[in-house]
Every structure is written in structure tokens, then in C-alpha cells.
Amino acid sequence: MEDKIKDYVKRTAAVSANFSINNDTLLFEEGLFDSMGFMSLINFLQEELKIQPNDDELVVENFESINAIVAYVNKKQAA
Amino acid sequence: MEKKAFSKSIIKLEDIQKTCDTIIQKLRHDVHTVLNRKGGIVGISGGIDSSVSLALTVKAFGAENVIGIMLPEKDSSPDSKAFAQKLADKFGVKTIVEDITGALEGFKCYQRRDEAMTRVFPEYNPVDYKSKISIKQNVLMQNIPSVFSLTIIDKKGEVKSKVLPIKEYLQIVAASNFKQRCRMSMLYYHAEANHYAVIGTPNKHEVEQGFFVKYGDGGADVMPIGDLYKNQVYQIAEYLGVPKEIINRTPTTDTYTMEQTQEEFFYQLPYELMDLLWFGWENGYEPAEVAKALDLTSEQVAHVNKTFERKKKTTEYLRMAPMREYR
Numbered sequence: 001m002e003d004k005i006k007d008y009v010k011r012t013a014a015v016s017a018n019f020s021i022n023n024d025t026l027l028f029e030e031g032l033f034d035s036m037g038f039m040s041l042i043n044f045l046q047e048e049l050k051i052q053p054n055d056d057e058l059v060v061e062n063f064e065s066i067n068a069i070v071a072y073v074n075k076k077q078a079a
Numbered sequence: 080m081e082k083k084a085f086s087k088s089i090i091k092l093e094d095i096q097k098t099c100d101t102i103i104q105k106l107r108h109d110v111h112t113v114l115n116r117k118g119g120i121v122g123i124s125g126g127i128d129s130s131v132s133l134a135l136t137v138k139a140f141g142a143e144n145v146i147g148i149m150l151p152e153k154d155s156s157p158d159s160k161a162f163a164q165k166l167a168d169k170f171g172v173k174t175i176v177e178d179i180t181g182a183l184e185g186f187k188c189y190q191r192r193d194e195a196m197t198r199v200f201p202e203y204n205p206v207d208y209k210s211k212i213s214i215k216q217n218v219l220m221q222n223i224p225s226v227f228s229l230t231i232i233d234k235k236g237e238v239k240s241k242v243l244p245i246k247e248y249l250q251i252v253a254a255s256n257f258k259q260r261c262r263m264s265m266l267y268y269h270a271e272a273n274h275y276a277v278i279g280t281p282n283k284h285e286v287e288q289g290f291f292v293k294y295g296d297g298g299a300d301v302m303p304i305g306d307l308y309k310n311q312v313y314q315i316a317e318y319l320g321v322p323k324e325i326i327n328r329t330p331t332t333d334t335y336t337m338e339q340t341q342e343e344f345f346y347q348l349p350y351e352l353m354d355l356l357w358f359g360w361e362n363g364y365e366p367a368e369v370a371k372a373l374d375l376t377s378e379q380v381a382h383v384n385k386t387f388e389r390k391k392k393t394t395e396y397l398r399m400a401p402m403r404e405y406r
Contacts, residue, residue, distance in 0.1 A: 028223055035389075042242060043245045055228050059223065060223045
């Protein structure tokens with residue numbers, strides 16, 4: 001699951017060729033995802049990992065980095 | 080010149096008459112001399128922006144050279160038409176009502192929108208439910224891009240809301256945008272039939288944050304209030320005598336069947352605050368200085384500034400003319 005998320009983020013983030021994304025890179029702070037990018041990420045989580053985020057879960061803590069997304073998905077899958 | 084200290088009154092128009100005179104003279108020059116047209120067509124919705132645009136157009140060309148077009152469709156609030164008529168009566172302007180429901184049905188606007196909504200909520204149908212899309216995130220609290228939710232309400236008042244998948248979001252917006260594009264087509268019909276110009280009604284925020292439909296409400300010959308903050312639009316409305324009921328209305332999109340404010344659909348901030356934050360951002364004021372004047376934290380101002388940067392960047396294509404230099 002972690003690899004899938006990492007792969008998706010690296011594939012779709014708006015980055016130049018020489019920018020390297022690690023698990024702690026702040027995706028919104030660095031401008032790697034805009035609104036369409038963020039909605040596509042949620043779509044990916046819904047379709048690939050069967051995660052249904054609620055309105056109140058759309059907070060920066062859950063999506064700010066690959067690590068944050070992985071932790072959020074783990075929490076959702078455990079619930 | 081030294082920068083003025085940031086304060087809550089920094090964007091207040093000190094000399095409203097002078098501002099109006101400048102706009103009116105420029106509007107007259109642009110329409111008569113640059114565009115070579117003899118009057119103006121204004122789409123009037125009963126909202127503050129179109130009301131001020133109409134009032135300025137009347138001052139520029141005289142009421143006899145202005146036509147107010149009302150463009151309702153089956154989802155429009157009946158209030159919109161009543162307020163628009165009140166405005167036209169106040170300024171002595173001829174009005175024409177063009178119901179665009181039939182045109183929208185021809186485009187399958189409602190059908191395409193409802194298909195997407197039904198994929199999100201299978202129980203949804205436009206007879207038993209009202210709907211809207213909105214942003215639930217708080218822009219002051221976090222730096223995170225907007226995500227849209229679909230909210231539906233049934234006749235008993237039961238409300239359901241879900242985060243919109245991107246495919247359905249795009250389809251709902253694309254279908255709904257037929258409304259603004261139909262209106263633009265109709266405004267140009269009347270403009271061409273009278274040898275008038277189409278007077279666009281977006282304000283500064285709509286233009287610069289991209290809260291308009293390309294070739295829809297963004298399709299016009301001139302935009303007399305396109306450089307005015309919302310608070311300034313209200314100041315001019317008072318000055319020009321726009322009816323109080325219009326001034327006191329909450330700005331809505333009048334696009335979806337559930338009442339939806341512009342704040343919840345797009346801006347995520349009340350306009351009084353947004354004006355000042357935008358001014359601070361575009362004029363390079365330090366977040367700490369802006370925060371102090373507005374009783375916010377520097378962090379909150381920094382979050383909003385990032386949102387502004389993102390909106391301006393991601394909506395740039397809306398403001399672009401077609402690219403045609405290919406050799």
C-alpha cells in the first residue's frame with residue numbers, strides 16, 4: 001500500500017525533473033498538488049485502496065506528505 | 080513613494096465621485112471610440128455586481144442607450160428577477176426577459192449534471208431533491224487545496240453530503256457552465272442586434288481568482304468593475320442609489336437548486352475580510368502587519384496568501400486569450 005501511494009504521488013505531482021520527493025516532502029507547501037491534483041489523489045485512494053474520506057477528514061495533517069497519507073490510510077483501514 | 084501602513088480602511092474609496100467619474104469616462108471612451116458601439120447590454124441578475132455595472136453604464140450612455148437583460152432558467156431563484164426589475168425601474172432602463180431553460184435543455188445541461196449527481200447519490204433526482212456543491216475546508220486554518228463536496232437535501236429537509244470524485248465534479252461543473260455560456264450568447268445577440276457592447280459584470284476577485292466561466296460570464300467587451308474590490312462595489316452601489324434590498328442581499332451563485340453563497344462555493348472567506356487579505360497579498364505586505372490589523376495570526380494570513388497564489392496560478396488559463404503565435 002505504501003509503495004502504491006508513493007508511486008502515485010511521484011507520478012502525478014507537479015514537479016520538475018530534478019526535484020526529488022521523499023516521504024516527508026510537504027506536498028502542499030511545496031506546491032506539488034493543486035485542487036485538481038488533490039481531488040485526483042482522493043480519487044486514487046477511493047478507487048485503488050477503497051478509502052472513503054469524510055468532509056471532516058480533509059485536513060492538512062492527513063495529506064501533507066506521503067507519510068501522512070500512509071498513516072491516514074492505515075487508520076481508515078483499521079477502523 | 081512610501082507604502083501606506085496596513086489598516087482595515089486601506090481599500091476604502093476616499094473620493095467615490097471621482098472614482099465613478101473616472102470609470103464612466105473610460106467606459107464611454109472604450110465603447111464609443113475603441114469599440115465603436117453606441118450603448119450597452121447588461122445581464123442583470125439582481126445581484127450587487129450586475130446592479131452597479133448597470134448603474135455605471137446608465138451614467139455613461141443614458142438610460143435610452145442601455146438594455147437590461149434578465150436571463151432566468153428553471154433553477155434560478157424567483158427573487159433574482161424581481162430584484163433585477165426593481166433595479167431597472169430605478170434607473171429607467173428597458174428590460175428584456177429571456178428564459179434560457181429551453182436552450183439549456185437542448186444542451187442537456189440538467190441531464191448531464193443530474194447523471195453525475197446520481198452517480199454520487201443514487202437516490203438523487205431533481206424533483207425530490209435540491210443540490211449544491213461547496214468547499215468545506217477552512218482556508219484560515221490550513222494550507223490545503225480545495226476539495227468540493229456535493230450536498231443534497233430532500234423535501235423533508237434531510238441533508239446528505241459527500242466528497243465529490245473528480246470525474247463527477249468536472250462533469251457537474253462543465254454541465255452547469257452551460258448556464259453562463261448560454262447567457263453570454265444571448266447577451267451578444269442583443270448587443271449585435273442593437274449595435275451595443277456587452278458590459279461584463281465580474282468584480283476584481285472574480286477576475287483575478289478565476290471565479291468566472293471562460294466564454295461565459297467572462298465573455299464581454301468591457302468590465303467596468305473588474306478592478307474594484309467587493310467593498311468598493313458596495314460603496315459605489317450606495318453612492319449611485321442601487322436599491323437597498325439589493326445591497327443587503329447575500330451574494331449567491333444562483334446556479335444550483337439549493338441556496339449557495341459565493342463564500343461556500345469558492346472564496347471560503349467573507350468578502351469584507353477577503354478584500355483586505357487580497358490587497359495585503361498583492362501589494363506585498365508582511366503577513367504579521369496584515370494579521371495585526373485584522374486580528375488574525377501571521378500563520379493564518381500566510382495560509383490565505385498561499386491559497387491566493389495557488390488560485391491565481393491555477394486559473395491563469397481562464398484569463399488567457401487563445402494562443403495563436405505558432406510560427
